[in-house]
Amino acid sequence: MLDLAIIGGGPAGLTAGLYATRGGLNNVTMFEMGMPGGQITTSSEIENYPGQKEVVTGMALMEDWPEQCKRFGLKHEMNQVMSVTKKDEVFTLTTADGKTQEAKTVLLATGSVPRRAGFKGEDKLFGRGVSTCATCDGFFYKGKEVAVIGGGDTALEEAVYLSKMCSKVYLVHRRDTYRAAPSTIEHMKNADNIEEVTNCDIEEVYGDNMGVTGLKVKSKISGDIRDIPVPGVFVFVGRDVLNDSLKQEDGSFLCETNKAGEIVVDLRMRTNVAGLYAAGDVRIEASKQVVCAAGDGATAAVNIIEYIG
CATH class of the missing domain: 3.50.50.60 (FAD/NAD(P)-binding domain)
Structure with missing residues (x-):
């Protein structure tokens, strides 16, 4: 025993x-x-x-x-x-x-x-462009644009990490404030190639037989749909x-x-x-x-x- x-x-x-x-x-x-x-x-x-x-x-x-x-x-x-x-x-x-x-x-x-975020296309394209590990999969998007979904420490930290190898990172968050440490927020805002896409919900991630080709987000303020063409989407929502x-x-x-x-x-x-x-x-x-x-x-x-x- x-x-x-x-x-x-x-x-x-x-x-x-x-x-x-x-x-x-x-x-x-x-x-x-x-x-x-x-x-x-x-x-x-x-x-x-x-x-x-x-x-x-x-x-x-x-x-x-x-x-x-x-x-x-x-x-x-x-x-x-x-x-x-x-x-x-x-x-x-x-x-x-x-x-x-x-x-x-x-x-x-x-x-x-x-945790999975639950938006349309997440499960279907998981492992084919949708990821929860920037360290594992970030290299595949070197020199490309990607999106990060989330507003906590992990999301912001991984957005900064990806910004060092990707041409641009869209940081998508449902609010306009973050649940991250002040130092983490500062690091994110100091990255020139991170674009904050706030106050919006994920409508869907879409793609083809090869994988993700983009995502659509809906503004909570205007209701407008924005199309963000990216081959990689990283989800950090808890x-x-x-x-x-x-x-x-x-x-x-x-x-x-x-x-x-x-x-x-x-x-x-x-x-x-x-x-x-x-x-x-x-x-x-x-x-x-x-x-x-x-x-x-x-x-x-x-x-x-x-x-x-």
Whole structure:
């Protein structure tokens, strides 16, 4: 039986694994389907992680984390946890290959994924010009015009990133104010080739057999339709938490969640189910910053060690 099963290999899960193993737990496994590092590995620029004085990519920032954790005994199982149940103080994890694993405690650190905006043509053309990762796909539009949809930190940061390789970036937002840090807004406004297209809704993204060829936006003020011919559209309109592994057979969740599906925890990262913890972007009121997720993981691990005794 595992002392601790960590579901998710981003900053929260890795840090929890580091603190738990270094703190004395001998049987800790982190379940992560892909390469550990989490969603932050797709970010183009990280300039605000404490102690990191150079601007680096998310991939570079996370590069050494898994190796550090493994040094203290953290095991990585490349498998997807499909469900978590609890009976008689023992958790049972069922993985995608149909196997089960018992654990004394569980930490959910699955994070979140980019949310779809829901406009016409988005699903049809996703992966063929519609993207949620500027780092992954921006290179394909070098010297071309693209559109970025959204008004938060991620949208503005990725618009700035794309402006360095694309001839022009249309920043499309439904309001005329942004939900981003002042410094991020300043960076965006200082980019000469970013055009702000505000107070408008996306009517549709359209294309042909080759992919996206443009999008149409509707002004909330005049009602006019504007056609913006671009081969690439990047969508950054928030994220959805990954909580499916906690769903029970009756459709309920193993622990308390809010309306958005985020896991309700206290300051110790404890859920209302003894032995079950949540950390990082999957929990309520998460700041969605790497340093905060790492702090969550450390907090959870310290309290898990105390819980196991």
